[in-house]
Amino acid sequence: GENVEQHPSTLSVQEGDSAVIKCTYSDSASNYFPWYKQELGKGPQLIIDIRSNVGEKKDQRIAVTLNKTAKHFSLHITETQPEDSAVYFCAASGVTGGGNKLTFGTGTQLKVEL
Amino acid sequence: GAGVSQSPSNKVTEKGKDVELRCDPISGHTALYWYRQSLGQGLEFLIYFQGNSAPDKSGLPSDRFSAERTGGSVSTLTIQRTQQEDSAVYLCASRIRDVNTEAFFGQGTRLTVV
Numbered sequence: 001g002e003n004v005e006q007h008p009s010t011l012s013v014q015e016g017d018s019a020v021i022k023c024t025y026s027d028s029a030s031n032y033f034p035w036y037k038q039e040l041g042k043g044p045q046l047i048i049d050i051r052s053n054v055g056e057k058k059d060q061r062i063a064v065t066l067n068k069t070a071k072h073f074s075l076h077i078t079e080t081q082p083e084d085s086a087v088y089f090c091a092a093s094g095v096t097g098g099g100n101k102l103t104f105g106t107g108t109q110l111k112v113e114l
Numbered sequence: 115g116a117g118v119s120q121s122p123s124n125k126v127t128e129k130g131k132d133v134e135l136r137c138d139p140i141s142g143h144t145a146l147y148w149y150r151q152s153l154g155q156g157l158e159f160l161i162y163f164q165g166n167s168a169p170d171k172s173g174l175p176s177d178r179f180s181a182e183r184t185g186g187s188v189s190t191l192t193i194q195r196t197q198q199e200d201s202a203v204y205l206c207a208s209r210i211r212d213v214n215t216e217a218f219f220g221q222g223t224r225l226t227v228v
Binding site: 043049101 | 162220
Protein backbone atom coordinates (compact mmCIF):
# COMPACT_ATOMS: atom_id res chain seq x y z
CA GLY A 1 0.00 0.00 0.00
CA GLU A 2 0.85 3.68 -0.09
CA ASN A 3 3.36 5.10 2.41
CA VAL A 4 3.72 8.87 2.90
CA GLU A 5 6.65 10.38 4.76
CA GLN A 6 6.63 14.00 5.91
CA HIS A 7 9.43 16.28 7.13
CA PRO A 8 10.11 18.13 9.31
CA SER A 9 7.94 17.13 12.24
CA THR A 10 8.29 20.60 13.75
CA LEU A 11 9.15 23.90 12.10
CA SER A 12 9.64 27.28 13.71
CA VAL A 13 9.94 30.43 11.58
CA GLN A 14 9.89 34.15 12.14
CA GLU A 15 6.86 36.07 10.99
CA GLY A 16 7.33 37.10 7.38
CA ASP A 17 9.72 34.26 6.55
CA SER A 18 8.89 31.33 4.29
CA ALA A 19 8.10 27.81 5.43
CA VAL A 20 8.62 24.63 3.42
CA ILE A 21 7.26 21.18 4.27
CA LYS A 22 8.25 18.15 2.22
CA CYS A 23 6.60 14.81 1.59
CA THR A 24 7.48 11.68 -0.31
CA TYR A 25 5.15 8.90 -1.40
CA SER A 26 5.76 5.34 -2.46
CA ASP A 27 2.92 4.36 -4.81
CA SER A 28 3.47 5.57 -8.37
CA ALA A 29 -0.27 5.10 -9.00
CA SER A 30 -1.11 7.96 -6.60
CA ASN A 31 -2.40 10.94 -8.54
CA TYR A 32 -3.93 13.35 -6.04
CA PHE A 33 -1.98 15.19 -3.34
CA PRO A 34 -3.88 17.39 -0.88
CA TRP A 35 -2.52 19.43 2.01
CA TYR A 36 -4.54 19.90 5.19
CA LYS A 37 -4.24 22.38 8.05
CA GLN A 38 -5.39 21.35 11.51
CA GLU A 39 -5.90 23.90 14.23
CA LEU A 40 -6.13 22.89 17.86
CA GLY A 41 -9.35 21.07 18.67
CA LYS A 42 -10.59 21.05 15.09
CA GLY A 43 -10.70 18.62 12.20
CA PRO A 44 -8.23 19.02 9.32
CA GLN A 45 -9.20 21.45 6.55
CA LEU A 46 -8.00 21.39 2.97
CA ILE A 47 -5.79 24.35 2.07
CA ILE A 48 -4.52 23.33 -1.36
CA ASP A 49 -4.32 20.26 -3.54
CA ILE A 50 -2.53 19.21 -6.71
CA ARG A 51 -3.18 16.53 -9.28
CA SER A 52 -0.53 14.52 -11.04
CA ASN A 53 -0.97 16.24 -14.38
CA VAL A 54 0.32 19.52 -12.88
CA GLY A 55 3.77 20.35 -11.52
CA GLU A 56 2.93 23.42 -9.48
CA LYS A 57 -0.10 25.21 -8.10
CA LYS A 58 -0.33 28.50 -6.26
CA ASP A 59 -3.02 30.16 -4.18
CA GLN A 60 -2.01 33.52 -2.75
CA ARG A 61 0.72 32.82 -0.14
CA ILE A 62 0.51 29.05 -0.52
CA ALA A 63 2.06 26.94 -3.26
CA VAL A 64 2.52 23.24 -3.83
CA THR A 65 5.02 21.57 -6.12
CA LEU A 66 5.01 18.00 -7.36
CA ASN A 67 7.85 15.92 -8.78
CA LYS A 68 6.29 12.70 -10.02
CA THR A 69 9.57 11.17 -11.08
CA ALA A 70 11.07 11.52 -7.63
CA LYS A 71 7.71 11.01 -5.89
CA HIS A 72 8.16 14.23 -3.94
CA PHE A 73 5.74 17.04 -3.22
CA SER A 74 6.17 20.14 -1.11
CA LEU A 75 4.14 22.90 0.51
CA HIS A 76 5.51 26.42 0.44
CA ILE A 77 4.07 29.20 2.59
CA THR A 78 5.44 32.69 2.00
CA GLU A 79 5.17 35.76 4.21
CA THR A 80 4.13 33.64 7.17
CA GLN A 81 1.74 35.08 9.73
CA PRO A 82 0.94 34.00 13.30
CA GLU A 83 -2.38 32.56 12.13
CA ASP A 84 -0.45 30.10 9.95
CA SER A 85 0.63 28.34 13.16
CA ALA A 86 -1.00 24.90 13.07
CA VAL A 87 -0.32 21.27 12.19
CA TYR A 88 -0.03 20.60 8.46
CA PHE A 89 -0.62 17.20 6.88
CA CYS A 90 0.19 16.04 3.39
CA ALA A 91 -1.67 13.14 1.84
CA ALA A 92 -1.63 10.97 -1.25
CA SER A 93 -4.54 9.31 -2.94
CA GLY A 94 -4.89 6.98 -5.87
CA VAL A 95 -6.76 3.92 -6.95
CA THR A 96 -5.57 0.97 -4.93
CA GLY A 97 -7.34 -2.33 -5.00
CA GLY A 98 -11.03 -1.56 -5.04
CA GLY A 99 -10.95 2.01 -3.84
CA ASN A 100 -9.25 5.35 -3.41
CA LYS A 101 -7.79 5.63 0.07
CA LEU A 102 -6.27 8.83 1.43
CA THR A 103 -2.96 8.12 3.16
CA PHE A 104 -1.60 10.90 5.36
CA GLY A 105 1.86 11.93 6.41
CA THR A 106 2.69 12.22 10.11
CA GLY A 107 2.20 15.98 10.24
CA THR A 108 4.32 19.10 10.73
CA GLN A 109 3.79 21.43 13.68
CA LEU A 110 4.43 24.91 12.27
CA LYS A 111 5.03 27.74 14.70
CA VAL A 112 5.26 31.30 13.43
CA GLU A 113 6.99 33.51 15.96
CA LEU A 114 6.53 37.23 16.26
CA GLY B 115 -26.26 19.95 7.33
CA ALA B 116 -23.47 22.07 5.94
CA GLY B 117 -20.62 19.84 6.99
CA VAL B 118 -19.64 16.49 8.42
CA SER B 119 -21.17 16.04 11.84
CA GLN B 120 -19.78 13.72 14.51
CA SER B 121 -21.28 12.77 17.83
CA PRO B 122 -20.61 12.77 20.65
CA SER B 123 -17.86 15.39 20.64
CA ASN B 124 -16.42 13.91 23.80
CA LYS B 125 -16.85 10.48 25.36
CA VAL B 126 -15.41 9.16 28.59
CA THR B 127 -15.89 5.46 29.17
CA GLU B 128 -14.67 2.83 31.55
CA LYS B 129 -12.23 0.21 30.40
CA GLY B 130 -14.07 -2.84 29.12
CA LYS B 131 -17.22 -0.98 28.04
CA ASP B 132 -18.42 -0.76 24.43
CA VAL B 133 -18.74 2.61 22.68
CA GLU B 134 -20.42 3.81 19.50
CA LEU B 135 -19.28 6.84 17.58
CA ARG B 136 -21.49 8.41 14.95
CA CYS B 137 -20.72 10.22 11.72
CA ASP B 138 -23.20 12.10 9.53
CA PRO B 139 -21.46 12.81 6.22
CA ILE B 140 -22.30 15.61 3.83
CA SER B 141 -25.43 14.75 1.88
CA GLY B 142 -24.62 13.13 -1.44
CA HIS B 143 -21.07 12.16 -0.50
CA THR B 144 -20.50 8.55 -1.47
CA ALA B 145 -17.11 8.02 0.17
CA LEU B 146 -16.69 7.96 3.95
CA TYR B 147 -13.51 7.46 5.98
CA TRP B 148 -12.68 6.90 9.64
CA TYR B 149 -9.29 7.91 11.01
CA ARG B 150 -7.79 7.79 14.48
CA GLN B 151 -5.52 10.50 15.83
CA SER B 152 -3.64 9.83 19.04
CA LEU B 153 -2.32 12.79 21.03
CA GLY B 154 0.16 14.72 18.91
CA GLN B 155 0.19 12.03 16.25
CA GLY B 156 -0.82 11.75 12.62
CA LEU B 157 -3.96 10.40 11.04
CA GLU B 158 -4.19 6.62 11.22
CA PHE B 159 -6.52 5.14 8.61
CA LEU B 160 -9.16 2.79 10.04
CA ILE B 161 -11.85 2.04 7.45
CA TYR B 162 -13.25 3.36 4.17
CA PHE B 163 -16.72 3.04 2.63
CA GLN B 164 -17.47 3.78 -1.02
CA GLY B 165 -21.04 3.51 -2.22
CA ASN B 166 -22.32 -0.04 -2.13
CA SER B 167 -18.88 -1.61 -2.41
CA ALA B 168 -17.43 -3.76 0.34
CA PRO B 169 -15.63 -1.50 2.83
CA ASP B 170 -11.84 -1.38 3.05
CA LYS B 171 -11.24 -2.53 6.63
CA SER B 172 -7.50 -2.88 6.31
CA GLY B 173 -6.75 -0.23 8.95
CA LEU B 174 -8.85 -1.61 11.81
CA PRO B 175 -6.35 -2.38 14.59
CA SER B 176 -8.18 -5.36 16.09
CA ASP B 177 -11.43 -7.31 15.92
CA ARG B 178 -12.77 -5.12 18.73
CA PHE B 179 -13.24 -2.41 16.11
CA SER B 180 -16.07 -2.49 13.58
CA ALA B 181 -18.00 0.02 11.50
CA GLU B 182 -21.21 0.15 9.56
CA ARG B 183 -22.66 2.55 7.07
CA THR B 184 -26.44 2.33 6.77
CA GLY B 185 -28.24 3.37 3.61
CA GLY B 186 -25.08 4.89 2.20
CA SER B 187 -25.24 7.75 4.68
CA VAL B 188 -24.72 7.66 8.46
CA SER B 189 -21.83 5.59 9.77
CA THR B 190 -21.22 4.14 13.21
CA LEU B 191 -17.80 3.09 14.52
CA THR B 192 -18.07 0.59 17.37
CA ILE B 193 -15.30 -0.27 19.76
CA GLN B 194 -15.96 -3.26 21.98
CA ARG B 195 -14.29 -3.92 25.33
CA THR B 196 -12.45 -0.61 25.22
CA GLN B 197 -8.84 -0.42 26.35
CA GLN B 198 -6.84 2.59 27.53
CA GLU B 199 -4.82 2.56 24.30
CA ASP B 200 -8.05 3.24 22.41
CA SER B 201 -8.04 6.77 23.85
CA ALA B 202 -7.72 9.13 20.88
CA VAL B 203 -9.64 11.50 18.64
CA TYR B 204 -11.68 9.64 16.06
CA LEU B 205 -12.18 11.62 12.87
CA CYS B 206 -14.66 11.01 10.10
CA ALA B 207 -14.36 12.42 6.58
CA SER B 208 -16.52 12.28 3.47
CA ARG B 209 -15.93 12.94 -0.21
CA ILE B 210 -18.42 13.47 -3.00
CA ARG B 211 -16.79 10.57 -4.80
CA ASP B 212 -13.64 8.65 -4.19
CA VAL B 213 -11.47 10.03 -6.96
CA ASN B 214 -9.33 13.14 -6.58
CA THR B 215 -11.76 15.24 -4.62
CA GLU B 216 -11.59 17.12 -1.34
CA ALA B 217 -12.23 15.14 1.81
CA PHE B 218 -14.22 17.10 4.39
CA PHE B 219 -13.55 16.27 8.02
CA GLY B 220 -15.79 16.44 11.04
CA GLN B 221 -14.64 17.91 14.33
CA GLY B 222 -13.92 14.48 15.72
CA THR B 223 -14.92 12.53 18.81
CA ARG B 224 -12.43 12.64 21.67
CA LEU B 225 -12.57 9.23 23.36
CA THR B 226 -11.06 8.79 26.80
CA VAL B 227 -10.94 5.33 28.33
CA VAL B 228 -10.41 5.39 32.10
